[in-house]
Amino acid sequence: MITLTINGSKISVEEGTTVAAAVICSGETAFRRSVTGEARGPLCGMGICFECRVTIDGEVLKRSCNITAIDGMEVSTDE
Amino acid sequence: MSEIGSEVLVIGGGAAGMSAALPASARAKVTVVDDNPLLGGQIWRAELGKIRSPEAKLLIESLEAGKITVINNAHVFGPDSYGRLLAESPDGTIQLKYEKLVLATGARERFLPFPGWTLPNILGAGGLQAMVKGGLSIENKRVVVAGTGPLLFAVADYLKAKGAIVVCIAEQAPAATIRRFALGLWRYPTKITQGTAMRIRLRDVPYLTNSWITGCIKSSGSSNAITATISRRGKTVSLDCDYVACGFHLVPSTELASVLGCRIEKGVVVVNEYQQTSVANIYCAGEPTGIGGIEASLVEGKIAGLSATGQTDAAREHFAERDKTRRFGKALNSAFALRAELKRLAGPDTIICRCEDVEYGRLTEFPSSREAKLQTRCGMGPCQGRICGAATEFLFGWEPGTVRPPIFPVKMENL
Numbered sequence: 001m002i003t004l005t006i007n008g009s010k011i012s013v014e015e016g017t018t019v020a021a022a023v024i025c026s027g028e029t030a031f032r033r034s035v036t037g038e039a040r041g042p043l044c045g046m047g048i049c050f051e052c053r054v055t056i057d058g059e060v061l062k063r064s065c066n067i068t069a070i071d072g073m074e075v076s077t078d079e
Numbered sequence: 080m081s082e083i084g085s086e087v088l089v090i091g092g093g094a095a096g097m098s099a100a101l102p103a104s105a106r107a108k109v110t111v112v113d114d115n116p117l118l119g120g121q122i123w124r125a126e127l128g129k130i131r132s133p134e135a136k137l138l139i140e141s142l143e144a145g146k147i148t149v150i151n152n153a154h155v156f157g158p159d160s161y162g163r164l165l166a167e168s169p170d171g172t173i174q175l176k177y178e179k180l181v182l183a184t185g186a187r188e189r190f191l192p193f194p195g196w197t198l199p200n201i202l203g204a205g206g207l208q209a210m211v212k213g214g215l216s217i218e219n220k221r222v223v224v225a226g227t228g229p230l231l232f233a234v235a236d237y238l239k240a241k242g243a244i245v246v247c248i249a250e251q252a253p254a255a256t257i258r259r260f261a262l263g264l265w266r267y268p269t270k271i272t273q274g275t276a277m278r279i280r281l282r283d284v285p286y287l288t289n290s291w292i293t294g295c296i297k298s299s300g301s302s303n304a305i306t307a308t309i310s311r312r313g314k315t316v317s318l319d320c321d322y323v324a325c326g327f328h329l330v331p332s333t334e335l336a337s338v339l340g341c342r343i344e345k346g347v348v349v350v351n352e353y354q355q356t357s358v359a360n361i362y363c364a365g366e367p368t369g370i371g372g373i374e375a376s377l378v379e380g381k382i383a384g385l386s387a388t389g390q391t392d393a394a395r396e397h398f399a400e401r402d403k404t405r406r407f408g409k410a411l412n413s414a415f416a417l418r419a420e421l422k423r424l425a426g427p428d429t430i431i432c433r434c435e436d437v438e439y440g441r442l443t444e445f446p447s448s449r450e451a452k453l454q455t456r457c458g459m460g461p462c463q464g465r466i467c468g469a470a471t472e473f474l475f476g477w478e479p480g481t482v483r484p485p486i487f488p489v490k491m492e493n494l
Contacts, residue, residue: 013214014127014214015127015128016125016126016127016128016129016213016214017127017213017214018210018213018214020210020213020215021210021211021213021214021215022214024210024215025214025215025216029199029200029303030199031199034197034433034436035434035435035436036436038197038430038436039198039199040197040199040433041199041200041202042202042206042210043190043201043202043203043206043433043466044187044188044190044202044203044205044206044209044466045202045203045205045206045207045208045209045210045213046121046187046205046206046209047114047115047154048187048462048465048466049433049462049465049466050434050460050461050462050488051433053461061461061488065209065210065213066114066115066116067116068116068128
């Protein structure tokens with residue numbers, strides 16, 4: 001199992017899980033806020049639409065659907 | 080910036096790209112670059128880091144056994160000087176030098192806007208499947224699968240096997256057209272076998288033809304549930320679910336071909352019989368040359384890989400097979416042609432461009448995507464029009480805007 005932190009809470013997921021799947025697993029559905037403030041989540045699942053973008057280890061605009069979760073990762077959503 | 084030189088550079092590690100790399104590697108130094116963590120592309124996307132398809136495994140093993148360099152997690156964002164591409168990777172920018180280039184950049188789903196389509200938990204059909212392969216638990220979740228094309232079937236089959244409750248498959252195409260398409264499949268026995276097996280596994284899932292999604296709202300009560308409305312033979316049906324998986328067939332990904340100057344007509348990369356584009360040292364294979372499915376991708380990849388390394392006689396041996404897969408692609412695209420009613424789903428305040436939140440009502444006054452972009456920022460967000468472009472093409476008949484590098488947003492320091 002892999003343990004990562006999502007919005008301050010620790011969560012364990014199976015090895016090979018994407019960051020996007022881990023975020024939903026943590027109970028969060030709002031990955032980002034749109035220009036007008038709508039909550040958005042993944043759409044394409046393949047790194048095209050940018051709706052699943054989150055902050056990973058301080059780096060912004062990371063497409064969580066295309067990134068595999070690793071131990072100790074810090075993820076924050078809804079920015 | 081690191082530098083990698085190859086005689087043949089393949090962009091895309093899906094069916095077409097791998098299929099091109101293998102025969103090319105018999106004659107040349109080959110590099111395959113892919114933006115995913117693992118090879119396999121979309122159709123063979125790994126499940127929790129493991130590829131399941133025996134066919135894909137065999138290809139990947141052959142690639143690894145050969146002298147092929149594979150670079151994962153690298154996003155090609157544009158040309159550098161002549162014969163060089165730039166890619167962004169976790170370790171910074173890579174400069175990719177090539178003599179011959181094979182573009183196998185695949186396709187994406189077409190999304191059509193309807194009221195409520197921007198809510199979380201409404202994903203593409205392939206999109207939701209990809210999320211589940213990436214570890215999203217779908218067990219006992221109710222899923223409405225809607226849109227058009229055989230992908231809906233494959234997705235429903237996959238989700239059900241993973242424990243989802245597939246509420247229904249809403250297919251916009253008319254029953255008669257689908258029946259005609261199915262009858263024409265006798266030429267492709269493997270498609271019949273696959274299709275029949277899926278139909279049996281999905282026997283308790285309603286397959287609604289002439290039916291399309293018209294809207295989604297958050298259900299009252301439970302926070303993440305959705306009520307989807309479906310138009311079915313003139314009547315409106317409401318369905319409660321946890322996820323909507325919605326895709327309207329596929330759109331070729333041609334951005335890289337476009338910035339490299341390859342001729343593109345009617346949304347597809349123009350190639351000759353050797354899969355060579357209008358730029359002499361660039362070849363293209365698979366979905367970017369026209370949506371044709373996996374068999375087309377495999378055979379076009381082979382021809383491109385052989386042709387790019389001067390093995391033209393061997394390439395010719397695959398022409399007949401390629402032409403057969405192209406006939407299948409044509410039949411597929413005409414059977415699942417989009418009906419005009421789908422142009423009227425969006426209301427004035429339905430968002431069309433999700434990156435910039437541009438509503439339908441603000442777009443109707445413009446004659447072209449260029450005008451709309453200048454006035455409303457439609458298509459100017461990070462997806463660079465990849466999602467809304469396919470929609471406005473269908474809704475308004477707009478040609479997609481001109482592609483400029485970087486074709487993906489890139490960190491300043493990597494440019």
